[in-house]
Amino acid sequence: MRNAEVARQLGVPPGTVSYWLHLDRSRRGECPGRRPPPPCPRCDDTPLDEAAYAYLLGLYLGDGHIIQHSRHRVPSLMITCSEKWPGLIDEAERAMRAVFPQNRTCRVRKTGALNVKVYSKHLWCLFPQHGEGRKHERHIALEPWQQAIVDRYPWGFIRGLIHSDGCRTTNWTTRIVAGERKRYEYPRYFFTNKSDDIRRLLTDTLDKVGVEWRVTRRGNDPYNVSVARREAVALMDRFIGPKL
Structure with missing residues (x-):
């Protein structure tokens, strides 16, 4: 007809x-x-670079978001990276390409930052934590298959979280030694995020790899996770290190 x-x-x-x-x-x-459309590891059971995914998942939970404009048929994942860390930007894009090998990535410049971006119809499948509103205003939990990947690649996940909302910094203090005040400097790691759930995902993973941590407050809010003990910092330095 x-x-x-x-x-x-x-x-x-x-x-x-x-x-x-x-x-x-x-x-x-x-x-x-x-x-x-490119196949999806969740829908089509195609291979997934799990090491890259663990790192990208950490970046997404910290500084990532998924959007779909009305003028686009396909949603996009954007990781916001400071221009101060070009090495981090490169690593974020490498992880995107490894997780989405058949999709193009791009960089969109913002004031003082870059959005590393990829379009894919399967973003909802790989990042089910997406939802309306800010992450710290809603419940965030990993699916069992995501937790299994994090358990296999815990350092990749920790590295992604630290590279997004964390830092390695040098603190200092003074002590009286033999009647003289001396200054001592020591390195430590910080992770700052308003979401109780995301901080718990980090601390649970730190526990699994044997890194000692504690919570410090920003004013009255326990937003900071601190790693300051010498042995714990040395272990973090082996796998994380400063941003580049």
């Missing part, structure tokens, strides 16, 4: 019938010149 006849019987414009047919062909991959 011709589209015009279908439109008359259904009482809709002929262009609507043509659009419905186009959508149907597109779903079956029959549109000429259109490639099928």
Whole structure:
């Protein structure tokens, strides 16, 4: 039956019938010149670079967000990175390419920062923590399959969290030695995030790798996780180190 006849019987414009047919062909991959969408590790059971994913998951929970503008059919994942750390920007983009090997990545400049960005229809599948509102205003928990990856690659996950909302810094204090005040400096790691759930994901993972930590307060709010003991800092330095 011709589209015009279908439109008359259904009482809709002929262009609507043509659009419905186009959508149907597109779903079956029959549109000429259109490639099928890249496969998804969750939907299609294709291989996933789990080490890269653990790192990217940490970045996403800290400084990442998923958006879908009305003018785009495909959502995008953006990781916001400070321009002070070009090495971190490169590492974030490498992780995106490893997790989404058939999707293009790009960098979008902001004032004092860069958004490392990738488009994919399967972002919801790989990052089910996405939802309306700010992360610290809603519950954040890992799916069992995500927790299994974090258990296999805990340092990648910790590295992503520290690279997003953490830092390695040098603190100092003074002590009286033989009647003379001396200054001592020591390195420590900080992670600052308003979400109780995200801080707990970090501290649970730190416990699993044997890193001692404690909570320090920003004013009255326990937003900081601190790693300051010498042995714990040395262990973090082996796998994390300062941002580059």
